[in-house]
Amino acid sequence: MALPTFKGGVHPPDHKELSAGAPVKEAPSPSQVLIPLSQHIGAPCKCTVKIGQEVKKGDLIGEPTGFVSAPVHSSVSGKVVALMDVPNAMGRMVPAVVIENNGKEEWAQLKDNPDYMRLAPEELREKVKDAGIVGMGGATFPTHVKLSPPKEKPVDVVIINGAECEPYLTADHRLMVESPAEVLEGLKVIMRILGVEKGYVGIESNKPDAVEKMKEAASGEAGIEVVELEVKYPQGAEKMLIKAITDREVPAGGLPMDVGVVVQNVGTALAIFEACRYGKPLIERVVTVTGRGVKNPGNLMAKIGTPVRELIEACGGLNDNPVKVVLGGPMMGFAQYTLDVPVAKGTSGVLVMSEEEHSASGKFGHCIRCGNCIDACPMGLMPSLLSIFSEKGFYEETKDYNILDCFECGTCTYVCPAKRPIVQFIRLAKSLIKR
Template identity: 55%
Template sequence: MLKSFKIGGVHPPENKYTAGCAIQVLPTPDKVIIPLSQHIGAPATAIVQKGDKVKAGQVIATAGGFVSANVHSSVSGTVLDVAPVKDAAGLLKPAITIQVEGEEWADEVVKTTKNIDEFEKEEIIKAISDAGIVGMGGATFPTHVKLSPPPGSKAEYLIINGVECEPYLTADHRLMLEKTNEIIAGIKLVMKAIGVNKAIIGIENNKPDAIAKMQAATTTTMGIDVCPLKVRYPQGGEKQLIKATIGRSVPSGALPIAVGAVVQNIGTIYAVYEAVMLRKPLVERVVTVTGESLKNPGNFLCKVGTPISKLIEAAGGLPEDTGKVIGGGPMMGRTMINIDSPVMKGTSGVLILPESKSARGEMHPCIKCAKCVSACPMGLEPYLLATITEMTGDLERLEKEKIMDCIECGCCMYTCPANRPLLDYIRLGKGRTGAMIRNRSQKK
C-alpha cells in the first residue's frame, strides 16, 4: 500500500504533458520587472535608484522586517525605474525595472571551496537569508524564518515536498531528474541547518523515474529516505504531506514544527544548494509553461522578472483559443489579466486553458449530496461553511465550524455536482473570520 493522507482528496486528470521535456534555459529578456513583494510578509525596501548600474545577483532591495526576504537583481544593467508596475491581477505593486546590459555577475557570486560538512548551522541559515530564498512551491514563505524554529520547539524530520500534486506542473519533477545530486546536497545542508538526522522525500507515484533516481542517489546517504506516495490531490499540501510521510497530524492552527516537522519544496532545496554552495541568490527558477493548445509546452529556467509573455512566446505563443492564463496549477493557481507581469520567486507554472475549459459550469441548487464533505482533506463541511457565509455571515459559527482550517485546495468545488462556488464563499468567510479573530486578540 502506498502511503497517503487519510481523509478526503480528489484525483483530477494529471495532464503532465511536459514531464518528458528537459529544462531549457530561456534567453535573458531586454528588460526585467522585479517586484519588491514576492513573498509573504513585509515588502522589501529598495536600495537602488533610477539610473544605478546593477549586476546580476546584487541585492537591490533588503528585507523589510523579520518575515520578509531580500530581493536581488536577476540581470546586469541599468535601473530604469523604482515605481509601481501592474502585477498579474492588474494591480499596481512596487517594483524595480531594469534594462538588461551585458551579463555580468556580482563579485560575491562565486563557488565556495568548502565542503558541505564544513558549514556551520548559522552560516547556512545566513546564506539562505542573504539569498532571499522563499518557499518556491507557491506559498512563498521566507525560508530562513521557517528554518529558525521558535524557542522550545525541536525539529525531528525534514520533509521534502517532491509531490507536485497540482495537475499539469512538472518543474519539480524535472529538477529531481536533472539536478539530483544538487538536491541531495541541498537536503543535507537544510538538515544541518535545522539539526535533524532524518529527511524524507515525498514523491507521488506518477513520477516513477524521479522516485528511482532519488532512491539511487540516496542509497549511500544516511538518514535520507524516499517515500513514494499515492497519486491523490492535495498530497503536497503541507499538513497532508506530513500525515502521509510520518503519520503525524498537525493540530488545528498550529505549524508543522508542532509535530517536529519542517517541510521544504524541491525548488526551494535547489535554491538552497545554489545559495550556499555557489553563493548564488534566488534570481532564477524553473517554470512549467503548459496547456492543451500550446505548440511547445515545456519547462523553462528563467530569470526572476522575465515577463510571462516571453515564456509564452518560447512555448509557441498564446494560442488562438486561449480563455485563461493561470499562474500556478489549475487547482490553486491564480488567473492573470496582465501577461506582461513578471515571473516571481513563487511562479511554479504558467497554465493556459482553452476557452472551452475556462468558463465555470451552470450553477444549480445544493442537493446535499455530501460529496464536498467526503472530498475535504481537512474534514470540514464545505457546503455548510459556504451556506453560513452566504446566508447569515455568522462569523462565530464559522469559527466553531473550523473555517480557519481550510487550506483552499479546491477539492470541494472540484467535486460539486451542482457547480456551486463553494470555495469563493469559504474564502470570503475565512477572510472575515480571520479579521474578527485578530480584532478580538487585539482588544485583549
C-alpha cells in the same frame, strides 16, 4: 501495497504529459526585467538602488525590512531604468525595480564555498537568508524563518516536498530528474541547519523517473528516505504530506514545527544548495509553461522578473484558442488579466488554458447535500454547510464549523455536482470574520 497518503482528496486529470518529458531549457534573456520588491509573505523590501544605477546579476536591489522578509536581487546585468508598480500574480500592483538587460550576463562577486558542509548551522542559515530564498512551491514564506524554529519546538524530521500534486505542473518533477544530487545536497544542508537526523523526499507515484533518480542519489545516505506517495490532490499540502509520510497530524491552527517537522519544496532545496555552495542568490527558477493554449509546452529556467509574455513566446506562442492564463496550477493558481506580469520567486507555472480545458464558473444550483465535498475535504471540514452559511450571510456560524482550518485547496468546488463555488463562499466568510 497501498501507497501512503491522507484521508480525502481528489484525482483531477493531471495533464502532466504535456510537459513532463521536456528537459529544463534556459529561457531567452529578456530585454528588461520587472522585479517586484515583495515576492514573499511578510514585510516588503526597501529599494536599495537608484534609477540610472548599473547592477550585475546577483546584486542586492531590495533589502528586507523585518525578520519575516527576504531580500531581492537583480537577475540580469544592466541599468535600473524605472522604479514603478507592476502587477503581481494576485492582480495587485506592487512596487518593482525595472532593469534594462545589457545582455552581458555579468555576475556580482559571489562567495564560493566548496566546503559548505563544514560551515556552522548559523552561517548556513545566514546564507539562505542573504540569498533571498522563499518557499518556491507557491507559498513564498521566507525560508530562513522556517529554518529558525523556536527552542520549545524541537524539529526532528525534514521533508522535501516533491509531491507536485497540482495538475499540469512539472517544474519540481524535472528538477528531481535532472538535478537529483543537488536537491539532495539541499536537503542535507537543511538537516544540518536544523540539527536533524531524519530526512524524507515525498514524491507522488506518477513520477517514477523522479522517484528512481532521487532513490539513486539517496542510496548510501544514512537517514534519508525517498517515499513514493499516492497520486492525489492536495498531497503536496504541508499537513497532508506530513500525515502521509510520518503519520503525524499537525494540530488545527498549528504549524508543521508543532509536530517536529519542517517541509521544503524541491525547488527551494535546490536554491538552498546553490546559495550555500556557490553563494548564489535566488534570481531564477524553473517555470512550467503549459496548457493546450500554448504551442510547445515545456519547462523553462526563467530569470525572476521576466514578463510571462516572453515565456509564452519562448514556448512557441499562443495557440488560437486560449481563454485563460493562470499563474500556478489549475486548482489554486491565479488567473491573469495581463501577460506583463513578471515571474516571481513563487511562480511555479504559466498555464494557458484552452476553452476545452477550462471549466467555466457560472450558474450554480442549491446544495443537494450529497456529501462529496465532506468526503473530499482533506481537512475534514463540512464545506457544504460552510458554503450555505456564507451564501445566506451567517458568517459567524461558520466559526463553529472550523472554517479557519480551511486552506482553500479548492477540492470542494472541484467535486460539487451542483457546481457551487464552495471555496469562494468560504473565502468570503473567512475574510469577513477575520476583520
